Amino acid sequence: MPDSLAPVLNDTKWDELRLAMYGLGHQRPRFRVKEIGAAEPGPWDGEWFYHFRDGGYRSMEWVEVQLLDQAHRDNIANILASIHLPGIHTDAGFIIYGHVASGTSVDYIRPSSNKSLERTRER
Numbered sequence: 001m002p003d004s005l006a007p008v009l010n011d012t013k014w015d016e017l018r019l020a021m022y023g024l025g026h027q028r029p030r031f032r033v034k035e036i037g038a039a040e041p042g043p044w045d046g047e048w049f050y051h052f053r054d055g056g057y058r059s060m061e062w063v064e065v066q067l068l069d070q071a072h073r074d075n076i077a078n079i080l081a082s083i084h085l086p087g088i089h090t091d092a093g094f095i096i097y098g099h100v101a102s103g104t105s106v107d108y109i110r111p112s113s114n115k116s117l118e119r120t121r122e123r
Helices: 011-022 070-083 115-122
Strands: 005-007 030-035 060-066 087-089 093-097 099-101
Touching: 011 060, 011 070, 060 099, 070 093
Parallel strands: none
Antiparallel strands: 005 099, 030 060, 060 093, 087 093
16 A cells, blocks of 8 residues: 555445445445556446455545435435445545545545435434
8 A cells, every 4th residue: 555545444334335335225326446556446336245345445545436316315425424434425426435645634424414305204
């Protein structure tokens, strides 16, 4: 691992992410992984149980999660927030960090603030 990167996720958190996404069944989002030292992220994949952990987690710089629509975004945001994962919201979904530049602070994914989703849950 390059000296300039520091890990921000451990194997337990990666597994929590993997199992939470796998548990969504047909609503599983697609993902792609950017490995440390790779110029580009790998191809999009949707198989969270085996493919996501192929080769282990130590070399994952970040994972991008691609969402279907706003309801999917709200649901995934709440799941990611409950796991307390470092990352950012993007136009396509989320990027979850496994490593960041040393000395860089990270924000954590926040739960959805979609009021209509909250009302649906209250019923």
